Amino acid sequence: MSLDAVLHRIDATLPEAMDRLFALLRIPSISTDPAFKPDCDRAADWLVDELNSLGFDASKRVTPGHPMVVAHSQGDGPRTLFYGHYDVQPVDPLSLWDRDPFDPAIEDTAKGLVIRARGSSDDKGQLMTFIEACRAFKEVTGTLPGPITIFLEGEEESGSPSLVPFMQANKEELTCDVALICDTGLFESTAPAIVTMLRGLASAQFTIHGPNKDLHSGMYGGAAINPNRVMTRILGRLHDDQGRVTVPGFYDGVKELPEHIRAQWQSLAFDHAKFLGDVGLSVPAGEQDRTPLEMIWSRPTAEINGMWGGYTGAGFKTVLPAEAHAKVSFRLVSEQDPDAIVAAFQTWVTDQLPADCRVEFHDVGGSPAGQMQITHPAFEQTRAALTEEWGRAASYVGCGGSIPIAGYFKTVLGMDALLVGFGKDDDQIHSPNEKYDVESFHKGIRSWARVIARMM
Amino acid sequence: MSLDAVLHRIDATLPEAMDRLFALLRIPSISTDPAFKPDCDRAADWLVDELNSLGFDASKRVTPGHPMVVAHSQGDGPRTLFYGHYDVQPVDPLSLWDRDPFDPAIEDTAKGLVIRARGSSDDKGQLMTFIEACRAFKEVTGTLPGPITIFLEGEEESGSPSLVPFMQANKEELTCDVALICDTGLFESTAPAIVTMLRGLASAQFTIHGPNKDLHSGMYGGAAINPNRVMTRILGRLHDDQGRVTVPGFYDGVKELPEHIRAQWQSLAFDHAKFLGDVGLSVPAGEQDRTPLEMIWSRPTAEINGMWGGYTGAGFKTVLPAEAHAKVSFRLVSEQDPDAIVAAFQTWVTDQLPADCRVEFHDVGGSPAGQMQITHPAFEQTRAALTEEWGRAASYVGCGGSIPIAGYFKTVLGMDALLVGFGKDDDQIHSPNEKYDVESFHKGIRSWARVIARMM
Known part of the structure; x- marks a missing residue:
C-alpha cells in the first residue's frame, strides 16, 4: 500500500x-x-x-x-x-x-x-x-x-x-x-x-413563579412581586465585580494549571486581541486575574444562555408576568463535580427567592471536565x-x-x-x-x- | 322625561x-x-x-x-x-x-x-x-x-x-x-x-449589544462578555433591598400624601390580603415603609414588563447571545417629570455598561400623573x-x-x-x-x- x-x-x-x-x-x-x-x-x-x-x-x-x-x-x-x-x-x-x-x-x-x-x-x-x-x-x-x-x-x-x-x-x-x-x-x-x-458542562433551566397570572402593572404595580425583577436580581449576582462566579462552593475541585502546561501555552503566543476582535470585542470578560487562554481552557464559567419573561412582542404591554425563565450553563474544569455544581446553584437560587415566589428546575444535568x-x-x-x-x-x-x-x-x-x-x-x-x-x-x-x- | x-x-x-x-x-x-x-x-x-x-x-x-x-x-x-x-x-x-x-x-x-x-x-x-x-x-x-x-x-x-x-x-x-x-x-x-x-407612565425599550454575533459558550465562554449577564446585572440593581427604585433622581417631585386623603383612604379599609390573595400573593412587594394602597395609588414604581435574550426554545443551546433586550416602565406620581425619569434611566443604564457593550434605546416616552x-x-x-x-x-x-x-x-x-x-x-x-x-x-x-x- x-x-x-x-x-x-x-x-x-x-x-x-x-x-x-x-x-x-x-x-x-x-x-x-x-x-x-x-x-x-x-x-x-x-x-x-x-x-x-x-x-x-x-x-x-x-x-x-x-x-x-x-x-x-x-x-x-x-x-x-x-x-x-x-x-x-x-x-x-x-x-x-x-x-x-x-x-x-x-x-x-x-x-x-x-x-x-x-x-x-x-x-x-x-x-x-x-x-x-x-x-x-x-x-x-x-x-x-x-x-x-x-x-x-x-x-x-x-x-x-x-x-x-x-x-x-x-x-x-x-x-x-x-x-x-x-x-x-x-x-x-x-x-x-x-x-x-x-472543560465539562453542567446546566439547568428554571422558572420563577410569582402571581398566579399575568397582572396589569397599573393595578398591581408596586404591591405585586414581578418575577422578572426577581430573576434579574438573582442572576445579576451570578458574577462579582472581578468576574468570579459567586455560587458557594463553585470553585471546589478547580486546580491551578501545572507549570509545564502554562509554559507550553505561553509559547503558543495566543493572539487574544484577534480572537476577541473577530467577534467585535476587545476586553477579556472573565476572571480579571487570569490570562485569556486560562479563561477559555482551564477556568470554569457561568453563562446565561437564554432568559425570557413578560411581553416580548412589538410595542409595549405594561404587564407584570406570572413567571420568568432562564437557561444557565457552567463550563467545568479539573475535578469540579457537575452534580454538586448544579445542586449548589439550585440552593443558591432558592435561598434568594423573596416571599410569594417559587422556583422550578428542569433539564438539569452535566458531565465533568476531561x-x-x-x-x-x-x-x-x-x-x-x-x-x-x-x-x-x-x-x-x-x-x-x-x-x-x-x-x-x-x-x-x-x-x-x-x-x-x-x-x-x-x-x-x-x-x-x-x-x-x-x-x-x-x-x-x-x-x-x-x-x-x-x-x- | x-x-x-x-x-x-x-x-x-x-x-x-x-x-x-x-x-x-x-x-x-x-x-x-x-x-x-x-x-x-x-x-x-x-x-x-x-x-x-x-x-x-x-x-x-x-x-x-x-x-x-x-x-x-x-x-x-x-x-x-x-x-x-x-x-x-x-x-x-x-x-x-x-x-x-x-x-x-x-x-x-x-x-x-x-x-x-x-x-x-x-x-x-x-x-x-x-x-x-x-x-x-x-x-x-x-x-x-x-x-x-x-x-x-x-x-x-x-x-x-x-x-x-x-x-x-x-x-x-x-x-x-x-x-x-x-x-x-x-x-x-x-x-x-x-x-x-x-399615576403617570414612562417607558423605554432597550437592547444591550455585545459580540457582533451569537457565540459558542465553549469556545468563547469566559473571555467574551455575555449581554444577558450585563442585562441582569444592571436590571438586578433597579430596586434596593427595601423595594426603592435606585435610579438617581427618580423620587424628585414625589409628594407625600395630604393628611385628609390619607385619612379617607384609611377609612376605605382596603383589604390588601384579599387583593393580593386573589392573584396568589401575600406580601406587598413595594417600598417596605409604605401601605399597600400607597404602593398602588400614590407611590411610583419601576417594572420590567418584558425581557429576552439568547436561546429560548426547547432544550438547551450553549450560546452567548449577541444581544439582550428589555422593556421597562415606570408608574409616576405627583410632579415626577416623565422625560426626566426616562433620561435618568438611560443615563443610569449607560453608566453601568462594561467594556465592549453598547445600548440602544427606542420606544421611549411618557405622561405625567394626574x-x-x-x-x-x-x-x-x-x-x-x-x-x-x-x-x-x-x-x-x-x-x-x-x-x-x-x-x-x-x-x-x-x-x-x-x-x-x-x-x-x-x-x-x-x-x-x-x-x-x-x-x-x-x-x-x-x-x-x-x-x-x-x-x-
Missing part, C-alpha cells in the same frame, strides 16, 4: 466527497427539538448505508433517544475507534442566516472556499473526513485499512443522554485500543492540535502525521468546549482518546451561517490518511 | 345592547401591533355608524396613527364630553386563553354572568355603557339627552401618540364644560368610585347618581393605572375630568381571559342614565 496513492486519490475525488457530505448536510438532524426526530433517524440511516457500501459491517442501533451508528472493519493490529456525531444545533434566529441552513453550498469568500450549512463544521463535515479517508484506502488498496470501529451518535448537542447506557450495554463491542474523536479545531485556525484538556493521558504511542504517531500534513508542529492544547465523550471513553471503556479536528475559529458553529473551509475538509481527509498509515 | 322610563327601557333591552357590544368585541383592534391596523380602522367605522344611527353627528377623523371618532349632539345647557378607547391590549400568550379572545360569549360563573373577550372590560364594554345610556334616552324621549360630545380614541394601549396633537388641532370643537372618562373600576369590585388621582380638582358641580352630581344606583356611598379614590387623557383634558383643553367606571378587580384586563361582568355592563348603563339626568 502506498500512502502517496491514497493521498492522490483523495485529491482527485474531492468533488465526489463533497457531494456525499452535502447529502448528509441536507438532513436537518437537530437533536434538541423533538420536531426533528424523524430527521435524526434519517441521518443515521444515511450513514449506515454509506458505511455498509464501503465494506464496514454497519448498523443503526436503537436507544431511548436518537439512534447510534456502529460499524466495524476487520484486520490485524490494534483496534481503533473513531467517534463523531451526526446531530446538529438548532438554527434560530433563522433570520440571521444568509441562506437555508440545510441547503449547503460552496461559497467563494475572501478567505477561500467554504462549505456553508448547519453542521458543516460541527460535526458532519468533520466526521466525514475520517469516512472519506477510509474510502480512499478502500479504493486504492481494495480493502479498508485495518481493524476500525466507527461509532457515531445523534445526541451530542443535547447532552448525550443515551451514550453512557449504550456504552455500558455494549462494552465488549466498543472497547478498542485507542479512540479518535473528530470534533475540535485547528489552533488559531492554522496549526494542527491534539486536545488533551476539555484530562487525557498522552502516554499511548498513538498520541506521538498522530502528532507526527499532523505535523507532516500541515507543515507546522502539532501541539497538545486545551479546549473550552465540552466533549463529554472523551471522559466516558476513559471511565466506561478504559480507552484514552485523541481529540483531533480541523475546524477554524470563524466557523460560526452554534451560530447563524456556520461554515467549514474546503481546506479543512480536504486536508482533514488527508490528515486521517496519514494518521491511519502510521497507526495501522 | 321620566328617568324611571329610561331605566326600564335599559333593563328591557339589555340583550340587544349586549349583541351590539359583541359586534364591537369581534373586531381585533390591537393598537400596538401594526398587523392589526385595518382592524382598528374597522372598529372606528363601526362606532361612527352606531353613533350616526343614534342621531349623533359622528365622523372618523384621520391621524398619523389610528383614527379618532368624534360625535356631537345638540341641546341646551352645559356641554359634556365623554371619552373612551376602542383599541385593546395584545392577547398573548394565546395558549392561556380558554377561548378565542375575539369570539365573545356570556359565561355563567360562580360569581355571576360575565362577558368573556379581549376588550370586554378595557375599554369596549365600558365605552358602550355610555352609548347605550344615550340610546335609552333617545328611544324613550325621541331625542338625545343634551349637548354631548363623544370622543373615542384607538391608541390608548400604545401611548396615545396622536392624542395631544389632535386635541390641539381641534381645541375649539373638543372643549366642553366638563369631561367624563369611562376607563376605571369599582372600588374593591363593589363600591362606586370617582378617581381623582392617577390630580383632579373636585370643585365643579358635576363631581357631586355624579357622586349622588352613583350612590343611588349602587346603594353604597361613592368615594373619591386613587388609581394605580395611567390614564394620561385626564391630564391632557386639563392641560390642553382646560377641562376637569370625572373618571368613573364599572370594572372589577378580577376582570383580568391586559391578561388572558379578560371579562366584564354583565352586572357591570347593565348597572353601568343605568349609572350613566342617572348621571345624565342629574347633569342635564
Whole structure:
C-alpha cells in the first residue's frame, strides 16, 4: 500500500466527497427539538448505508433517544475507534442566516472556499473526513485499512443522554485500543492540535413563579412581586465585580494549571486581541486575574444562555408576568463535580427567592471536565502525521468546549482518546451561517490518511 | 322625561345592547401591533355608524396613527364630553386563553354572568355603557339627552401618540364644560368610585449589544462578555433591598400624601390580603415603609414588563447571545417629570455598561400623573347618581393605572375630568381571559342614565 496513492486519490475525488457530505448536510438532524426526530433517524440511516457500501459491517442501533451508528472493519493490529456525531444545533434566529441552513453550498469568500450549512463544521463535515479517508484506502488498496470501529451518535448537542447506557450495554463491542474523536479545531485556525484538556458542562433551566397570572402593572404595580425583577436580581449576582462566579462552593475541585502546561501555552503566543476582535470585542470578560487562554481552557464559567419573561412582542404591554425563565450553563474544569455544581446553584437560587415566589428546575444535568493521558504511542504517531500534513508542529492544547465523550471513553471503556479536528475559529458553529473551509475538509481527509498509515 | 322610563327601557333591552357590544368585541383592534391596523380602522367605522344611527353627528377623523371618532349632539345647557378607547391590549400568550379572545360569549360563573373577550372590560364594554345610556334616552324621549360630545380614541394601549396633537388641532370643537372618562373600576369590585388621582407612565425599550454575533459558550465562554449577564446585572440593581427604585433622581417631585386623603383612604379599609390573595400573593412587594394602597395609588414604581435574550426554545443551546433586550416602565406620581425619569434611566443604564457593550434605546416616552380638582358641580352630581344606583356611598379614590387623557383634558383643553367606571378587580384586563361582568355592563348603563339626568 502506498500512502502517496491514497493521498492522490483523495485529491482527485474531492468533488465526489463533497457531494456525499452535502447529502448528509441536507438532513436537518437537530437533536434538541423533538420536531426533528424523524430527521435524526434519517441521518443515521444515511450513514449506515454509506458505511455498509464501503465494506464496514454497519448498523443503526436503537436507544431511548436518537439512534447510534456502529460499524466495524476487520484486520490485524490494534483496534481503533473513531467517534463523531451526526446531530446538529438548532438554527434560530433563522433570520440571521444568509441562506437555508440545510441547503449547503460552496461559497467563494475572501478567505477561500467554504462549505456553508448547519453542521458543516460541527460535526458532519468533520466526521466525514475520517469516512472519506477510509474510502480512499478502500479504493486504492481494495480493502479498508485495518481493524476500525466507527461509532457515531445523534445526541451530542443535547447532552448525550443515551451514550453512557449504550456504552455500558455494549462494552465488549466498543472497547478498542485507542479512540479518535473528530470534533475540535485547528489552533488559531492554522496549526494542527491534539486536545488533551476539555472543560465539562453542567446546566439547568428554571422558572420563577410569582402571581398566579399575568397582572396589569397599573393595578398591581408596586404591591405585586414581578418575577422578572426577581430573576434579574438573582442572576445579576451570578458574577462579582472581578468576574468570579459567586455560587458557594463553585470553585471546589478547580486546580491551578501545572507549570509545564502554562509554559507550553505561553509559547503558543495566543493572539487574544484577534480572537476577541473577530467577534467585535476587545476586553477579556472573565476572571480579571487570569490570562485569556486560562479563561477559555482551564477556568470554569457561568453563562446565561437564554432568559425570557413578560411581553416580548412589538410595542409595549405594561404587564407584570406570572413567571420568568432562564437557561444557565457552567463550563467545568479539573475535578469540579457537575452534580454538586448544579445542586449548589439550585440552593443558591432558592435561598434568594423573596416571599410569594417559587422556583422550578428542569433539564438539569452535566458531565465533568476531561484530562487525557498522552502516554499511548498513538498520541506521538498522530502528532507526527499532523505535523507532516500541515507543515507546522502539532501541539497538545486545551479546549473550552465540552466533549463529554472523551471522559466516558476513559471511565466506561478504559480507552484514552485523541481529540483531533480541523475546524477554524470563524466557523460560526452554534451560530447563524456556520461554515467549514474546503481546506479543512480536504486536508482533514488527508490528515486521517496519514494518521491511519502510521497507526495501522 | 321620566328617568324611571329610561331605566326600564335599559333593563328591557339589555340583550340587544349586549349583541351590539359583541359586534364591537369581534373586531381585533390591537393598537400596538401594526398587523392589526385595518382592524382598528374597522372598529372606528363601526362606532361612527352606531353613533350616526343614534342621531349623533359622528365622523372618523384621520391621524398619523389610528383614527379618532368624534360625535356631537345638540341641546341646551352645559356641554359634556365623554371619552373612551376602542383599541385593546395584545392577547398573548394565546395558549392561556380558554377561548378565542375575539369570539365573545356570556359565561355563567360562580360569581355571576360575565362577558368573556379581549376588550370586554378595557375599554369596549365600558365605552358602550355610555352609548347605550344615550340610546335609552333617545328611544324613550325621541331625542338625545343634551349637548354631548363623544370622543373615542384607538391608541390608548400604545401611548396615545396622536392624542395631544389632535386635541390641539381641534381645541375649539373638543372643549366642553366638563369631561367624563369611562376607563376605571369599582372600588374593591363593589363600591362606586370617582378617581381623582392617577399615576403617570414612562417607558423605554432597550437592547444591550455585545459580540457582533451569537457565540459558542465553549469556545468563547469566559473571555467574551455575555449581554444577558450585563442585562441582569444592571436590571438586578433597579430596586434596593427595601423595594426603592435606585435610579438617581427618580423620587424628585414625589409628594407625600395630604393628611385628609390619607385619612379617607384609611377609612376605605382596603383589604390588601384579599387583593393580593386573589392573584396568589401575600406580601406587598413595594417600598417596605409604605401601605399597600400607597404602593398602588400614590407611590411610583419601576417594572420590567418584558425581557429576552439568547436561546429560548426547547432544550438547551450553549450560546452567548449577541444581544439582550428589555422593556421597562415606570408608574409616576405627583410632579415626577416623565422625560426626566426616562433620561435618568438611560443615563443610569449607560453608566453601568462594561467594556465592549453598547445600548440602544427606542420606544421611549411618557405622561405625567394626574390630580383632579373636585370643585365643579358635576363631581357631586355624579357622586349622588352613583350612590343611588349602587346603594353604597361613592368615594373619591386613587388609581394605580395611567390614564394620561385626564391630564391632557386639563392641560390642553382646560377641562376637569370625572373618571368613573364599572370594572372589577378580577376582570383580568391586559391578561388572558379578560371579562366584564354583565352586572357591570347593565348597572353601568343605568349609572350613566342617572348621571345624565342629574347633569342635564
